[in-house]
Amino acid sequence: MTKEKMAAMMFSSIQRLKTLEPSTIVLSGHGSGSACGKNIQGGTHCTIEGQKKSNYTMATDMTAEKLVDILCSNVAAPQNWFSRSVALNLEGYTPSAEINARCKSNLDINEAVAMMQKDKNVKLVDCRPKATMLKEGFIPESYGVYFDGSVA
Numbered sequence: 001m002t003k004e005k006m007a008a009m010m011f012s013s014i015q016r017l018k019t020l021e022p023s024t025i026v027l028s029g030h031g032s033g034s035a036c037g038k039n040i041q042g043g044t045h046c047t048i049e050g051q052k053k054s055n056y057t058m059a060t061d062m063t064a065e066k067l068v069d070i071l072c073s074n075v076a077a078p079q080n081w082f083s084r085s086v087a088l089n090l091e092g093y094t095p096s097a098e099i100n101a102r103c104k105s106n107l108d109i110n111e112a113v114a115m116m117q118k119d120k121n122v123k124l125v126d127c128r129p130k131a132t133m134l135k136e137g138f139i140p141e142s143y144g145v146y147f148d149g150s151v152a
Contacts, residue, residue: 001086003078007071011064014057022049109139116141 017026026046052058057067107115115122124142126133133144 001083003072003075004068006086007068008064010057010071011062011067014062014067017048018052018058020048022047022052024048026051112142113140 024047026048027044056062056070112124116124124139126139126142126144127146128136130146133146138144
């Protein structure tokens with residue numbers, strides 16, 4: 001998928017956002033300064049009303065062509081993995097309720113570590129709160145991913 005097609009999809013998404021109630025809270029999916037967050041405002045949330053007042057992408061005179069040109073100028077080529085990531089986003093994901101229903105039982109940390117040691121293809125994502133990770137310690141060879149309200 002080209003950067004131009006993705007920028008056009010963003011324009012389409014913005015048009016849908018414009019129809020939401022002004023008080024609707026918007027949680028950013030990209031941080032300011034990232035390639036995806038080019039020219040994005042700082043902070044982790046805002047309202048549709050605030051975005052309409054300050055976000056150039058929501059200007060009434062913004063066209064798809066103009067936005068594509070702005071977003072695609074001076075943007076580095078995406079990493080090799082990015083196209084596959086975009087395709088996965090377009091395909092959608094299995095709902096978490098369905099995934100949870102497939103789980104037969106909870107693993108304790110020792111069982112999970114044993115599984116990782118036995119099979120190097122088994123990966124563990126540790127989603128405990130940061131304070132818990134620091135207090136109880138990190139799980140060897142796991143990926144520590146915690147949500148603290150910041151934006152990736």
